[in-house]
Amino acid sequence: MIIAIDGPAASGKGTLARRLASHFGLRHLDTGLTYRAVAAALLANGLPLGDEAIAVDIAHRLDLGHMDRSVLSAHEIGEAASRMAVLPGLREELVRLQRAFAMVPPGAVLDGRDIGTVVCPDAEVKLYITAAPEARARRRTAEILSQGKEADFVSVLEDLKRRDERDQTRAVAPLKQAADAHLLDTTEMDIETAFRAAVDIVTANRAS
């Protein structure tokens, strides 16, 4: 079984994907980390983010088992990943890796921006997780503050909107809800409520 989860930044899709995977006994891949890992390698070596040949080469050698979320979650890496995500050759290489991951039994939960539309268009269940930008910015600000770092709601909100705009308007595989995806708007939900709603959607789909 493959569960495809897409949505904008800070929508809660990552937490939901992890919990769904554990609930249904599936493997989990946060595909954002694959873009972040490539961006981090370029940043660390002072290489230009637009160099597609180098990006493809790094992606080709990427080990999905060794992506350190605590390092890759840095804000500047997310920003660089979003900029690099417009490169078609890079996307092609990463999608190849992501599909290979998804195909291994017993199946997987993948979360990202183009899982239901491009990476796994035949997934058994597709979820599109979203929330109002202000709700997402509030959650992201609280998350950063809880890590003992500084965060300002207004700049987090502006940042999220800029990222949404870039991810939704790029020419290749833009963020959008697949026609057959179930929409889950978590604006008014806490994570527990959202998780139960997501489990209900998956269970109903499996039964049908």
Ligand code: DC
């Ligand atoms: O989900 P995230 O914040 O870790 O993703 C970082 C960036 O990577 C995101 O802004 C766009 C890109 N991305 C993508 O283009 N396609 C995906 N499936 C996942 C992420």
